[in-house]
Amino acid sequence: MSIRVTVLTVSDTASSDSNSDKSGPVIKEILNQNPYRLVESTIVPDEVILIQKAIKGWVDSGEVDLVLTTGGTGFGVRDRTPEAISVLLEREASGIVHLLLSASLQKTPFAALSRPVAGTIKNTLVITLPGSVKAVKENLDALLADGVMDHAVELIRGGTGNQVHAKLLSSSDNSSDRAHTHHRNHHHHHHDHQVPQPRVLSQDPSLAVSARHRISPYPIISYEDALKRISDSIVPLPTVKRPVEPSLTGFVLAEDIFSPSDFPPAHTTSVDGYAVKSSNSAGTYKVLTSKTHSLSQEPPDGTIYRINTGGQLPVGTDAVIMVEDTRLVSTHSEDEGEENQVETLAQVNPGENVRDPGSDLRRGDLALQKGERITSAGGELGTLAFVGRKEVEVFNKPVVAILSTGNEIIDLKSFPSPDSCSSWDTNRPSLQAALEGMGYEVVDLGIVPDEIDAHVSAIRTGLEKADLILSTGGTSMGPSDLLKPVIERHFNGSVHFGRVAVKPGKPTTFATIPLASGKTKPLFALPGNPASALVTFHVFVIPALRKLGGWPERLAQLPRVQVELQTSMRLDPRTEFHRVFIRSDGSKLKAFSTGGQRSSRVASLSGANGLVILPQCQKGSSESIEKGEKVEAIVISEIQMI
Known part of the structure; x- marks a missing residue:
C-alpha cells in the first residue's frame, strides 16, 4: 500500500502569490520519485489557527499517513509552525528531529537556528521541514535514506517492520550489529498503539509570574469540534430503580415498558350515561346501579344500567347512551336523590360510546420506549401508572458541584464594608437557579480563593459528591488562573479543550479527571464574565448533563x-x-x-x-x-x- 502524503506550505508571501512557493513543488517532485501518493497540497499564511485547521482536517479524515510542512520553522517574527503543531502532537518523535538537525548541521552551522518538530497525531506522522529549497532537499535525503520515513509510517500503521529488519540483518557486519541493536530496541518499545497520556500544557504555578505563558498553549478549536469532544468524552451514568411517583420527573427511561395485559381489560364506556342493549328502542326504563346490580349478570328487560366514564359494561349490554340523551322520569320515594326511572330519547347503535378490550393497549404492546424522558407534562408518568408499574429503571440524574474562583469576588450573603471594591459573585446564584430549575441537584462548593490548596480541596470534594464539576473564572492567562494547572498537575486530568472560537466564551475549558475505578468525571471551567458563563453553560454544559442523564444523542442539545x-x-x-x-x-x-x-x-x-x-x-x-x-x-x- 502506497504512503498517502499531504504537503503544507506555510508562508505569508506564498499564500498571496502561489508562484513564489518554491519548496512545496520540490517536495512533490521528490515524493513522485518514491512510492508516495500525493493526496493534497495547500498553502496557508503564518497563522497558528490556519496551520492547525489544515493539519487537523487531513488527520481527522483518516486518509493521510504523512503530513509534511515547509516553512515557518525559524526564528523570524512570523515563524509559528512549531508552536502550531507541537500542541497537536500525541507522541513526539525526537529521533526524527535529531536526524533532521544532524543532516542540516553537516552542511551549515546556521541549521542550529531551525526549530523542527515531528510526531504523530492519531495514525498520521507529521514532520516539519525548513522553508528553503536547499534545506528541504537535505532533510528529505536524510528521511528517505535507508527507508527511515517508510519504516516509521509502517509502524504507525501497526506493522512489524520485518522487511526493514531483514534488510539490516543481511547487510555488512557493522550493519548487522546495528540492526541487532535496533531490533532489540524495537522489542523494547513494541511499536504498539498506546493510549495517549494526558499532556501537561498549563503553566507551572510554582514559577515566577514573569515566566508564565504569554500565549495560551491550548489551540483554539471550533464550536462544532468542541461539541464533538464533549459528546465523545461523556458516558451516561449507571441506571437505578425508582418508584413511579411525581419525583420521577426529569429522569430518562433505561428500559422498554410493555403492557402486562389488555387495556381496558373489558368493554368500558367512554362517556357518562347508561349501558343498554342496542336493540332497545327509545322509552322509559328502570335504572340499575352498581349498588343494585352485579356486572356479571345481564340486566332484566325494561332496565338500563347507570355507568360513569371508564366503567365496565355489565354482561348482556353492548352500547352506552349519553346522559344528555335521556330525561329523568321519577326518583325513589325513600331516597328522592336517587333515580328510579329514566326515559331514553334515542336508540343507539351497537358499540356506541364503548371502548373494546385492548383498544388502548394490548398485552405485550410497547407503552414507553427506552430513552424517553419523564416530563412534567404528565403523560409519561400517567402511562406508567396506567399499565400498573410501581417502579421503573431509569438513568441516574447527574448531581452538579458548582464553584466560583477568585479573590476579587464576594458572596452575596456576606456584608462587605462600604468601601469594599470587591465584586459580587454573580455566577453561582445564576447557574444554581438554572440547574435547579431543570431538576438537577446542586452541591455548592462556594467561592474558592486563588490558592492551589484551595482549588485542590474544592475539586476533590466535587469529585466525591457530584457527577460533574462546574466552575467559573480562572480560565484565562493570569498568574492566578489555576484551574488548568490544578486539573493537569494535581489530578492527572485531560484538558480536551482550553479555548473555543466562540463569542462570548473563548477561554471555555472542558476536562475529564480519572478516578480509581478507571472511569472519569467531567469538569467544565467557564469564563468568569457573567454573560459568558451563562451562554457557555447553555451551549456546552447542558448537552453534557443531558448525555450523562441518558438523554438520546439527538435530544442532548437544546432545540x-x-x-x-x-x-x-x-x-x-x-x-x-x-x-x-x-x-x-x-x-x-x-x-x-x-x-x-x-x-x-x-x-x-x-x-x-x-x-x-x-x-x-x-x-x-x-x-x-x-x-x-x-x-x-x-x-x-x-x-x-x-
Missing part, C-alpha cells in the same frame, strides 16, 4: 429554530451567540436583540429566551446579517407570543 432578525447583526471572526427575545406572531418566530452584548453584561440575558447563532465572518463575504434575514437560534427558555 434550535429558524428566526427572523428584527435588527441587523455584525459578524465576528468567531461563532457568536447573540442574546435575543424570541417572540411568535402566530405565523413565524421573530428575534429581538437584548441590546449590548458585552461578556460582562449579564442583564443581556434577563428575559432572553434564545441565542442567535451568528456564523464566523469569512474574508470576502458580508460582514453582517441584515434585518429580515432568517438565522438559526438556540431556544433556552419558553417562547412567548408577541
Whole structure:
C-alpha cells in the first residue's frame, strides 16, 4: 500500500502569490520519485489557527499517513509552525528531529537556528521541514535514506517492520550489529498503539509570574469540534430503580415498558350515561346501579344500567347512551336523590360510546420506549401508572458541584464594608437557579480563593459528591488562573479543550479527571464574565448533563429554530451567540436583540429566551446579517407570543 502524503506550505508571501512557493513543488517532485501518493497540497499564511485547521482536517479524515510542512520553522517574527503543531502532537518523535538537525548541521552551522518538530497525531506522522529549497532537499535525503520515513509510517500503521529488519540483518557486519541493536530496541518499545497520556500544557504555578505563558498553549478549536469532544468524552451514568411517583420527573427511561395485559381489560364506556342493549328502542326504563346490580349478570328487560366514564359494561349490554340523551322520569320515594326511572330519547347503535378490550393497549404492546424522558407534562408518568408499574429503571440524574474562583469576588450573603471594591459573585446564584430549575441537584462548593490548596480541596470534594464539576473564572492567562494547572498537575486530568472560537466564551475549558475505578468525571471551567458563563453553560454544559442523564444523542442539545432578525447583526471572526427575545406572531418566530452584548453584561440575558447563532465572518463575504434575514437560534427558555 502506497504512503498517502499531504504537503503544507506555510508562508505569508506564498499564500498571496502561489508562484513564489518554491519548496512545496520540490517536495512533490521528490515524493513522485518514491512510492508516495500525493493526496493534497495547500498553502496557508503564518497563522497558528490556519496551520492547525489544515493539519487537523487531513488527520481527522483518516486518509493521510504523512503530513509534511515547509516553512515557518525559524526564528523570524512570523515563524509559528512549531508552536502550531507541537500542541497537536500525541507522541513526539525526537529521533526524527535529531536526524533532521544532524543532516542540516553537516552542511551549515546556521541549521542550529531551525526549530523542527515531528510526531504523530492519531495514525498520521507529521514532520516539519525548513522553508528553503536547499534545506528541504537535505532533510528529505536524510528521511528517505535507508527507508527511515517508510519504516516509521509502517509502524504507525501497526506493522512489524520485518522487511526493514531483514534488510539490516543481511547487510555488512557493522550493519548487522546495528540492526541487532535496533531490533532489540524495537522489542523494547513494541511499536504498539498506546493510549495517549494526558499532556501537561498549563503553566507551572510554582514559577515566577514573569515566566508564565504569554500565549495560551491550548489551540483554539471550533464550536462544532468542541461539541464533538464533549459528546465523545461523556458516558451516561449507571441506571437505578425508582418508584413511579411525581419525583420521577426529569429522569430518562433505561428500559422498554410493555403492557402486562389488555387495556381496558373489558368493554368500558367512554362517556357518562347508561349501558343498554342496542336493540332497545327509545322509552322509559328502570335504572340499575352498581349498588343494585352485579356486572356479571345481564340486566332484566325494561332496565338500563347507570355507568360513569371508564366503567365496565355489565354482561348482556353492548352500547352506552349519553346522559344528555335521556330525561329523568321519577326518583325513589325513600331516597328522592336517587333515580328510579329514566326515559331514553334515542336508540343507539351497537358499540356506541364503548371502548373494546385492548383498544388502548394490548398485552405485550410497547407503552414507553427506552430513552424517553419523564416530563412534567404528565403523560409519561400517567402511562406508567396506567399499565400498573410501581417502579421503573431509569438513568441516574447527574448531581452538579458548582464553584466560583477568585479573590476579587464576594458572596452575596456576606456584608462587605462600604468601601469594599470587591465584586459580587454573580455566577453561582445564576447557574444554581438554572440547574435547579431543570431538576438537577446542586452541591455548592462556594467561592474558592486563588490558592492551589484551595482549588485542590474544592475539586476533590466535587469529585466525591457530584457527577460533574462546574466552575467559573480562572480560565484565562493570569498568574492566578489555576484551574488548568490544578486539573493537569494535581489530578492527572485531560484538558480536551482550553479555548473555543466562540463569542462570548473563548477561554471555555472542558476536562475529564480519572478516578480509581478507571472511569472519569467531567469538569467544565467557564469564563468568569457573567454573560459568558451563562451562554457557555447553555451551549456546552447542558448537552453534557443531558448525555450523562441518558438523554438520546439527538435530544442532548437544546432545540434550535429558524428566526427572523428584527435588527441587523455584525459578524465576528468567531461563532457568536447573540442574546435575543424570541417572540411568535402566530405565523413565524421573530428575534429581538437584548441590546449590548458585552461578556460582562449579564442583564443581556434577563428575559432572553434564545441565542442567535451568528456564523464566523469569512474574508470576502458580508460582514453582517441584515434585518429580515432568517438565522438559526438556540431556544433556552419558553417562547412567548408577541
